[in-house]
Amino acid sequence: MSFRLIKTEKSNNIFNIILNDEKNQNTLSEEMINELSEVFEIAESDNEIKVIILSSIGKVFCAGHNLKDLNSKRSENDKGEHYYKKLFQMCSELMISINKHSKPVIAMINGIATAAGCQLISSCDLAYSSENSQFATPGVNIGLFCSTPMVPLSRTVGKKQAMEMLLTGDLIDAKKALSIGLINNVFDTEKLEENVLKIANKIASKSSATIKIGKDAFYKQKDMSLKEAYDYTSKIMTENMLHKDSEEGITAFLEKRSPNWKD
Template sequence: MLDNSPAVLRQDVGAVALLTLNRPAARNSLSLAMIAALQAALDEVGGDEAIRCVVIAAEGRAFSAGHDLKEIAAHRTDADGGAAFFAETMAACSAVMQSVVTLPQPVVAAVEGIATAAGCQLAASCDLVVAAEGAGFCTPGVDIGLFCTTPGVALARAVPRKAAMEMLLLGEMIPADEALRMGLVNRVVPAGEALPAAMALAQRVAARSAVALRMGKRGFNMQAAQPLAEAYATAGQVMVENLLAADAAEGIGAFLGKRKPEWRHE
């Protein structure tokens, strides 16, 4: 019997959108169809002004095992040896990872089980990561002759250079507590608690001004890629833009008046 359930599920809980990878039998591997489904879900959520934070979770015992190697192997019989399909897959995967980073809303990953190769890349691309005890992160491509070069892009921006290179060169599984020490993970919670903990964290984020969250995430990512002087110039421009927003006026007024702010999200 064919499984016609969506590859990615969406559930809105207040101002938080929960996106769930839904290929548990395939360990939520990122087939081209799964990547397309995740891209569509992100595009939809990104344009939804009612959503102020996003959580990415997964059904089953794995967050994501990375690219679908069975799908990749099947295309080696293509006339071009799979070159066109491989290029399409890498381009689509790179695009969806960038969409996570550029999404207007902050994104929290809830990781139970393994997050390997492109699955680790997805977690590293998120703004925050909550991992369960027993979760593991690795980029094991080197073990099968396929260096995790594209996952390395996200890793290099999430952890120190030498930590990223150790993961890429050795391909060893990094337990959640070690990932926390490295800075790949923000919080480690008991097994089975990653999703509720991530949702609780997301709800706390979503209680803030939507305009401040959007500007803040955009400004942080812009300045992080710039030299020091340019970073301060960019951050200063974003601060001015933020100060002119109605919510900044409300928030400062509420602070000075010793009252709770009433966000207009504009």
């Protein structure tokens, strides 16, 4: 696979997708969204890949949409309406595809993640950052409220904490991001990769089939009432029990040995 704005690395079942458009602050231009959508699809069908890490090159993890591109479309006949509709829909689909992806996606942030960049890390299953990383939804400063970023943000952190980020546009540091639940942990910058790889490898050692079943069920049950969620997940548990990897996993556990996953 060959991309212009991203790099990829694969080793030990870990697939690293690296935002590599430093001069444009790794913005989610149409091309970047297309490349990311494509690479996630490739990762979906690659059976060697068990865990995806999303990282970046440069001081800015991702600065959101490309404002120069956005503004340039205002000269079109419809003032850009068609383009904006398409772009925000494509971007929303990319974010949803991270939740729908069968493989866990871990954001490894070393830098600043703003606007749709903050949306991107909110959409990942897990997120870890270096101590000097920062986060913001500053659309309000440029007259474009972070309305799509707030979808995963307000489903990740509390109502008032999301509102403060959205209304002030202020950068928050990694420690505050951790305290409000936006990220899972903060590591020393030089230990970030080592720690994230450790977590990624741990998850990669599990049965892929099991993780696929569970991750899919997680996001589906989140939008259900308690009763619906239990009816649904009870069925999922039964399906999971009938999968060969649960037989192997439970048997290995009872025999006090390591499991040999089929999937």
